[in-house]
Amino acid sequence: MAQQKQKKGPKQFLQFGTVGIANAAIDIGALNLLLILFHTDVKWLLLVYNTIAYMLAIANSYYWNARFTFKHSAEGSNRQRILFIVQGLVSLVVSNLVFLGANELLQLIDTNNWLRYNVSKGLAMFLSFLASFFMVKYFVFKDYGKH
Structure with a gap:
């Protein structure tokens, strides 16, 4: 049993990473599309664009992680949905803080807009x-006694 649990962690991380690649494509693709269609350097608009892109990716993440990565413990319960939303909001805050902070730092060294964003x-x-992986694994889809 302990050996099976040890194997599940790396396997789940790999599966989560696979879903994460799709999420990354959605996230960065949506951000770049918004920047192409409505270019801006205004911080609050960049925050809105990043939030929209992230929310699209997080919706994709819930769908695939509940059906693929954590299917053994995904119940589709209201509790899990609420916890997923909470972790999504925490991860969104991390994403927005890092995005804006890195953008500011790269602007100081005069990096071009496309590369900086x-x-x-x-x-x-x-x-x-x-942040999302650990919150999803240990809080949202935590295996409460299922074997």
């Missing part, structure tokens, strides 16, 4: 991915 988004996605 995409590097900032990449850092934001990576750190929010890590």
Whole structure:
């Protein structure tokens, strides 16, 4: 039993990462589409764009992680949905703080807009991915006694 639990962690991380690749494509694709259609350097609009892109990715994340990565413990209960929303909001805060912070730092060294936004988004996605994985695994889809 302990050996099975040890194998589940790395396997889940790999599955979560696979879903994360799709989420990243949605997230960065939506951000870039918004920037192409409605270019801005206004911080609050960048925050709105990042939030829209992240929310699209988080919806995709819930769908696939509940059916693929954590299917053994995903109940589809209101409790899990609420916890998923809470972790999504926490991860969104991480994403927005990192995105805006990295954007500010890269602006100080006069990085061009496209590179600055995409590097900032990449850092934001990576750190929010890590936060999200651990919250989803240990709080949202925690296996409460199921074997």
